[in-house]
Amino acid sequence: MEKVETVTSVAAPLIRANIDTDAIIPSREMKSVSKTGLADGLFAGWRYTAIGGREPNPGFVLNQPAYSGVRILLGGTNFGCGSSREHAVWALHEYGIRAVIAPTFSPIFYGNCVRNGIVPVRLAAPDIATLAVWVEQDPAGHPLTVDLRAQRVTSGGGHAFSFEIEAEPRDMLLEGLDGIDLTLKQRSAIESFRAADRKARPWIYLEPTP
Amino acid sequence: MAQTLFEKIWRQHVVRELDGNAALVAIDRVFLHERTGSVALKSLRDAGRSVLDPARVFCTMDHIVDTLPGRGDDTLMPGGRAFIVETREAALAAGIRLFDVRDPQQGIVHVISPELGIVLPGATVVCPDSHTCTQGAMGALAWGIGSTEAEHALATGTLRVNKPKTMRVRFEGRLAPGVTAKDLTLALISRHGSAGGNGYAVEYAGSAVTALEVEARLTLCNMATEFSAMTGMIAPDQKTFEYLEGRQYAPRDAGWEQAVAHWRTLVTDEGASFDREILIEVDELAPMVTWGTSPQHAVAITATVPTLEASGTAPEGYARALQYMGLEAGASLLGLPVGAAFIGSCTNSRISDLRRAAAVLRGRKVAPGVRAICVPGSMTVKRQAEAEGLDRVFRDAGFEWRESGCSMCFFSGGESFGARERVISSTNRNFESRQGPETRTHIASPETVAASAIAGHIADVRPLLAGSSTGHH
Ligand code: SF4
Numbered sequence: 001m002e003k004v005e006t007v008t009s010v011a012a013p014l015i016r017a018n019i020d021t022d023a024i025i026p027s028r029e030m031k032s033v034s035k036t037g038l039a040d041g042l043f044a045g046w047r048y049t050a051i052g053g054r055e056p057n058p059g060f061v062l063n064q065p066a067y068s069g070v071r072i073l074l075g076g077t078n079f080g081c082g083s084s085r086e087h088a089v090w091a092l093h094e095y096g097i098r099a100v101i102a103p104t105f106s107p108i109f110y111g112n113c114v115r116n117g118i119v120p121v122r123l124a125a126p127d128i129a130t131l132a133v134w135v136e137q138d139p140a141g142h143p144l145t146v147d148l149r150a151q152r153v154t155s156g157g158g159h160a161f162s163f164e165i166e167a168e169p170r171d172m173l174l175e176g177l178d179g180i181d182l183t184l185k186q187r188s189a190i191e192s193f194r195a196a197d198r199k200a201r202p203w204i205y206l207e208p209t210p
Numbered sequence: 211m212a213q214t215l216f217e218k219i220w221r222q223h224v225v226r227e228l229d230g231n232a233a234l235v236a237i238d239r240v241f242l243h244e245r246t247g248s249v250a251l252k253s254l255r256d257a258g259r260s261v262l263d264p265a266r267v268f269c270t271m272d273h274i275v276d277t278l279p280g281r282g283d284d285t286l287m288p289g290g291r292a293f294i295v296e297t298r299e300a301a302l303a304a305g306i307r308l309f310d311v312r313d314p315q316q317g318i319v320h321v322i323s324p325e326l327g328i329v330l331p332g333a334t335v336v337c338p339d340s341h342t343c344t345q346g347a348m349g350a351l352a353w354g355i356g357s358t359e360a361e362h363a364l365a366t367g368t369l370r371v372n373k374p375k376t377m378r379v380r381f382e383g384r385l386a387p388g389v390t391a392k393d394l395t396l397a398l399i400s401r402h403g404s405a406g407g408n409g410y411a412v413e414y415a416g417s418a419v420t421a422l423e424v425e426a427r428l429t430l431c432n433m434a435t436e437f438s439a440m441t442g443m444i445a446p447d448q449k450t451f452e453y454l455e456g457r458q459y460a461p462r463d464a465g466w467e468q469a470v471a472h473w474r475t476l477v478t479d480e481g482a483s484f485d486r487e488i489l490i491e492v493d494e495l496a497p498m499v500t501w502g503t504s505p506q507h508a509v510a511i512t513a514t515v516p517t518l519e520a521s522g523t524a525p526e527g528y529a530r531a532l533q534y535m536g537l538e539a540g541a542s543l544l545g546l547p548v549g550a551a552f553i554g555s556c557t558n559s560r561i562s563d564l565r566r567a568a569a570v571l572r573g574r575k576v577a578p579g580v581r582a583i584c585v586p587g588s589m590t591v592k593r594q595a596e597a598e599g600l601d602r603v604f605r606d607a608g609f610e611w612r613e614s615g616c617s618m619c620f621f622s623g624g625e626s627f628g629a630r631e632r633v634i635s636s637t638n639r640n641f642e643s644r645q646g647p648e649t650r651t652h653i654a655s656p657e658t659v660a661a662s663a664i665a666g667h668i669a670d671v672r673p674l675l676a677g678s679s680t681g682h683h
Contacts, residue, residue: 016526020639022644023641027621028288028623031289032289032293033252033293033297078404081404081405081436081438082340082639084340085245086356086358089356104408106408106435106438107439108340108354108356111355115358167229167232168229179358179362180259180362180365180366182370183234183366183368186226189226193225202468203466203468204238204333205265206459208305
């Protein structure tokens with residue numbers, strides 16, 4: 001996974017509560033058993049004029065030229081709720097998004113961001129609203145910066161907001177770590193846990209079916 | 211020190227503490243399905259890794275598979291066949307038990323896992339599916355994850371997890387006839403918000419929960435994800451043990467005795483503290499129905515669409531929801547004409563759900579012009595229903611009787627309800643376009659769906675129950 005430390009870019013406000021993963025990538029846009037080829041389907045239901053079509057809906061924020069090159073999204077509460085599909089995060093990443101700022105995230109979506117190099121930033125709704133006002137004045141001229149190491153979001157207009165992130169997800173993002181590789185270093189701890197657990201809870205282990 | 215149910219299970223699974231609040235947690239069961247599990251298996255194999263403990267990994271075909279009679283690998287979903295075929299190949303290569311398209315035990319993951327005794331009290335269970343929390347009703351720690359995490363669990367038998375805070379939601383009192391576990395969960399989410407459980411593992415407790423049968427508890431825990439909680443769980447009790455005894459993957463003989471002795475310790479100790487507590491008195495609750503596009507947008511079925519102030523939602527979202535649903539503040543929900551009725555999904559498709567719906571439908575007919583569909587949650591449920599003659603009741607009333615699967619709980623590109631069509635549905639999500647492009651979904655209990663299908667509009671089931679004992683609590 002690629003490392004991510006700071007993201008500076010145009011930020012697009014999409015401040016609606018409960019933006020679900022089916023809105024981010026509709027089920028019908030997940031066309032193969034693959035993590036790629038999803039950017040085209042990102043927000044398809046809102047971004048295009050017709051279901052399954054590709055004619056841009058000019059009213060949708062990502063279709064406005066001022067927001068081209070966007071890498072930061074400003075969202076509403078409970079962002080990424082609904083289906084656990086990681087395709088939502090793969091689609092955002094493929095489209096270029098590297099940070100999503102929202103008051104709260106669905107826990108599964110939050111974890112999926114961390115595992116794919118997108119910084120999930122929790123800020124209070126009024127702070128996000130302040131940033132949105134600033135951004136909308138001049139999207140290209142008013143970029144935001146998400147600094148993961150400093151745990152701060154700043155603008156050129158003097159805004160600065162701190163955010164909380166747990167040590168484990170922060171380090172995974174900063175170092176671009178693969179969780180499986182990290183965990184496999186603990187192989188002996190896992191083996192001894194399993195040996196002891198097998199004695200304590202033999203019923204939880206199953207025999208392979210012949 | 212007094213511990214909560216969550217803490218006990220958590221501690222029994224910590225392999226090692228990690229930085230901050232995180233731990234490496236042992237995983238007892240991994241379940242996969244063809245929609246999101248396929249990519250996890252494929253990606254694992256592409257990375258040259260294998261499944262650590264295949265005997266504890268299961269996979270089902272539920273999301274993309276058709277529910278039409280005579281189904282095979284072809285589905286109405288464009289490209290669906292590839293998901294099914296690739297999942298089968300990957301499951302076979304990984305050596306895991308697959309509940310394939312024509313398997314007599316096939317069904318929706320969260321229905322078949324308890325039904326076959328795969329989820330057990332005290333177990334950690336994960337699946338790349340947000341409704342994995344359903345299975346917490348068995349006294350397990352069960353939660354939904356992404357595909358990358360599923361790969362991690364498959365390869366290592368563990369997950370790196372940030373420890374959540376704990377919440378207890380106590381439902382106290384007695385449910386009135388016609389009021390069900392579905393109404394409890396909608397009441398909770400409507401009062402405390404779709405993000406109300408964010409950051410928490412939630413334990414459901416109280417006299418009304420103890421009184422619920424196991425299948426109703428599964429319904430209650432199903433929508434913990436709609437509350438944004440990591441999971442919902444219920445302490446296992448005698449009902450749980452009786453439900454599990456003799457099921458295919460449950461322990462047997464001496465192992466059973468040993469397991470039950472352990473499971474009896476899995477209760478929140480007297481005096482244990484939670485980070486947050488919520489109390490809901492249930493005596494006065496009515497059947498609930500949603501009016502908007504979030505499960506939070508739910509009210510008593512006799513109520514009207516709330517005003518902005520009463521809705522507890524932000525102005526933009528409120529206006530958008532009403533516009534999408536084609537409703538106005540003050541409109542009555544009772545009497546809203548429906549074009550379709552759906553009984554199914556991991557929320558409400560178990561045998562007890564079908565029995566209750568059938569009790570309402572018996573000797574009655576679906577209103578003209580209403581398309582009504584019943585999709586049992588598993589093939590086992592379907593066979594049981596047929597043995598009891600429930601399929602006749604559904605069919606005679608005018609319902610389609612399907613093979614099991616997720617079906618029209620969600621729109622995957624194939625079959626769907628119509629644009630702006632109003633649907634009364636026993637599912638868990640009323641999101642925009644969830645059941646079809648621009649489809650207007652109202653979620654409710656199976657008995658409310660049945661009553662509304664008969665009336666041709668959203669209807670209160672309670673008058674239909676008068677005189678008959680509902681007998682399900
Ligand atoms: S029935 Fe619906 S909610 Fe349940 S697992 Fe299937 S798609 Fe998801």
